[in-house]
Amino acid sequence: GVAGLLRSAAGSWQAVLARPEVSRRPRGDVWSAQEYGCHVRDVCVLFDQRLRLMLDSTDPTFANWDQDRTAIKQRYAEEDPALVSEQLATAAAVLADRFAAVGGAQWRRTGRRSDGAEFTVESFARYFVHDVIHHLHDVGAEPTPDSIALPAAADTGST
Numbered sequence: 532g533v534a535g536l537l538r539s540a541a542g543s544w545q546a547v548l549a550r551p552e553v554s555r556r557p558r559g560d561v562w563s564a565q566e567y568g569c570h571v572r573d574v575c576v577l578f579d580q581r582l583r584l585m586l587d588s589t590d591p592t593f594a595n596w597d598q599d600r601t602a603i604k605q606r607y608a609e610e611d612p613a614l615v616s617e618q619l620a621t622a623a624a625v626l627a628d629r630f631a632a633v634g635g636a637q638w639r640r641t642g643r644r645s646d647g648a649e650f651t652v653e654s655f656a657r658y659f660v661h662d663v664i665h666h667l668h669d670v671g672a673e674p675t676p677d678s679i680a681l682p683a684a685a686d687t688g689s690t
Contacts, residue, residue: 593642
């Protein structure tokens, strides 16, 4: 399920963030693996906040989040990769536990982004998992085998 996929992908991110060249950008306009790791860490935190809103509120609208502005403001390129690795692991574990606790009708609860895009908890989970795995590909990492396929709808909540 989603929680297992996230835990598996987080393990792959730990290996990425331990690379010696982690802070080197492949091109000036492409983030380094470290910057992608910072982004994935922050996405885990953001999606945890948004998932809690979806579970606790009726059809919440999420505040806009500008990922590029965040990368500059928080100076992703200057962060310590070992600390990013720890923070990503923690944020992913918290979110994985929260997804693991979702059940039944909670998967159909809704929320929307400020741009109007609507999600159910289920579609939100799929979007999130796709993003985390996609960024592994961005940094030349292969997801672990159990993080490759998204779960079937009936399996979304299992771990």
